[in-house]
Amino acid sequence: MAVATARIDHILLSPSEMAAADAYAIEHGVGGLELMERAGRGVARIASDYLGDPSSDLDDVVILTGPGNNGGDGYVAARYLATWGYPVRIMSLVDVSSLQGDAAAMARQWDGPVLPADLAVLSAAGMIIDGLFGAGLSRPLEGQAADIVQAANQSDAFRLAIDLPSGLDGATGQPTGPCFHADATVTFFLKKPGHLIAPGRFLCGGTSNIHVADIGTPASALEAIKPVAFANEPALWSGLFPHAGPFSHKYDRGHVLVLGGREPALGASRLSSLAALRSGAGLVTLAAPAETYAVQATALIDVMVRKFEAAFGFLGMLSDPRLSTVVLGPGAGVGERTAKLVEGVISKGRKAVVDADALTSLVDRLDRVRTTNKGLIVMTPHDGEFRRLFPGLPLDRDRLAAAREAAAQTGAYLVLKGVSTIVAAPDGRASVAHNAPAWLSVGGTGDVLSGIIAGLLAQGMPAFEAASAAVWLHGQAAVKAGRGMIASDLLDILPKVLP
Numbered sequence: 001m002a003v004a005t006a007r008i009d010h011i012l013l014s015p016s017e018m019a020a021a022d023a024y025a026i027e028h029g030v031g032g033l034e035l036m037e038r039a040g041r042g043v044a045r046i047a048s049d050y051l052g053d054p055s056s057d058l059d060d061v062v063i064l065t066g067p068g069n070n071g072g073d074g075y076v077a078a079r080y081l082a083t084w085g086y087p088v089r090i091m092s093l094v095d096v097s098s099l100q101g102d103a104a105a106m107a108r109q110w111d112g113p114v115l116p117a118d119l120a121v122l123s124a125a126g127m128i129i130d131g132l133f134g135a136g137l138s139r140p141l142e143g144q145a146a147d148i149v150q151a152a153n154q155s156d157a158f159r160l161a162i163d164l165p166s167g168l169d170g171a172t173g174q175p176t177g178p179c180f181h182a183d184a185t186v187t188f189f190l191k192k193p194g195h196l197i198a199p200g201r202f203l204c205g206g207t208s209n210i211h212v213a214d215i216g217t218p219a220s221a222l223e224a225i226k227p228v229a230f231a232n233e234p235a236l237w238s239g240l241f242p243h244a245g246p247f248s249h250k251y252d253r254g255h256v257l258v259l260g261g262r263e264p265a266l267g268a269s270r271l272s273s274l275a276a277l278r279s280g281a282g283l284v285t286l287a288a289p290a291e292t293y294a295v296q297a298t299a300l301i302d303v304m305v306r307k308f309e310a311a312f313g314f315l316g317m318l319s320d321p322r323l324s325t326v327v328l329g330p331g332a333g334v335g336e337r338t339a340k341l342v343e344g345v346i347s348k349g350r351k352a353v354v355d356a357d358a359l360t361s362l363v364d365r366l367d368r369v370r371t372t373n374k375g376l377i378v379m380t381p382h383d384g385e386f387r388r389l390f391p392g393l394p395l396d397r398d399r400l401a402a403a404r405e406a407a408a409q410t411g412a413y414l415v416l417k418g419v420s421t422i423v424a425a426p427d428g429r430a431s432v433a434h435n436a437p438a439w440l441s442v443g444g445t446g447d448v449l450s451g452i453i454a455g456l457l458a459q460g461m462p463a464f465e466a467a468s469a470a471v472w473l474h475g476q477a478a479v480k481a482g483r484g485m486i487a488s489d490l491l492d493i494l495p496k497v498l499p
């Protein structure tokens, strides 16, 4: 990957990868003090944007500093803000004489007030800047650190976190215990997964309040780090998004087969079928169980409907090699019958999007998926389905690791749906979505997502990018639809958000 010249701002680095990037910068001539100087100046600049022009009636800016370099950044920010005319005080969790290295050097350059930890001061502050702990957090906050953070959270001050809110795990987005609740966060070079994975995103102040300051880390640091986590944004996948050329034929744009559901979920497979068409598939066929055929054929105009009686009838449709991509799940019924259909599809080397009932049918049968798969599988579980399928994986502690491990174990692409949907590839790559509004979680939206994924796969888009693009488009369509949206609204809006 030519990371030195490509766009990189969707790349996410874990705290340990960020430490490697710092070390690389220092080896390549950007000194540690210089990195810290730029980091602190970046924090001060963003703080001043939120504060507005300095004036005599501004309440104090209190900068909390801890034992490490996060505190060092706080001293630099204090120096800039004071120079620009803001009323600034440092409140240090530790004895300043215990600071080491760059942080000690920056503390020596600060000649303003340094207060010991005093909770009363916090309640009178206009802004509290959190430089207690950042990427070096190694355990939950307790004692005085926990008390300060809790007092800060209760104050009316604007809360700005340096790098990460203290107490937040930058790798997972999970608070480790008491955690600073930031209104905004300033991080450096690139974001971390914990900035985007909920609840981390909200503890950082929400996507639009997470700022990245350039501190001079060379992009070439990424060549050695080989990042594998990405914010799910168009920069990740737009280069591989399928666009119909002037001479393209409907068969060039892929043919999706959707397994039709049964009562009471007949509409689910219709939603998937129409979403596949809306995302650009050339043709979509809905395979309807015989007793549903008349209803489905009447309800659908743009989608072809074919009747089948038994499993072999459905699998027999795959003798047409153009049916490259199959959606299994919505309303299919849970049990061995559906598991056999999944197995049949993947043994024929098709691309399969496996959702809902089809996923639940694979509980305790995942071994069969691994052994029969000759094609490509995208599984789209929500938390309940994920827990049933992968009971041993650490979903609550680390969603990113859980999704990656599930993908590695099964060889499937995982779309772990939620507030920050994660797409994980068997090779370790993962994307984290951050654009879905709260109102997207309503019945039928998962069926639309499965259809978009299938539509993009059928057009030949590689699976990691196809699943990531589908998740982003789905979120973006919901943003455009607004509150009160229902799943079928997404179908009409989808064309307006396609790249």
Ligand SMILES: NC(=O)C1=CN([C@@H]2O[C@H](COP(=O)(O)OP(=O)(O)OC[C@H]3O[C@@H](n4cnc5c(N)ncnc54)[C@H](OP(=O)(O)O)[C@@H]3O)[C@@H](O)[C@H]2O)[C@H](O)CC1
Pocket: 018, 021, 022, 035, 036, 039, 066, 067, 068, 069, 070, 071, 072, 073, 132, 133, 134, 135, 136, 137, 138, 139, 140, 141, 142, 145, 162, 163, 164, 188, 189, 215, 217
């Ligand atoms: N490119 C960049 O991102 C840059 C980041 N910078 C800033 O540096 C910090 C990371 O600095 P670091 O010194 O590694 O770590 P911290 O400041 O977060 O804190 C480490 C110290 O805190 C102790 N610690 C950790 N957890 C706790 C806790 N729960 N309670 C008490 N003490 C804790 C830790 O002790 P150990 O026992 O674990 O060793 C350390 O003493 C990064 O976030 C940025 O803000 C640079 O300024 C420039 C480049």
Ligand SMILES: [K+]
Pocket: 070, 130, 131, 132, 133, 134, 161, 162, 163, 164, 165, 166
């Ligand atoms: K912090």
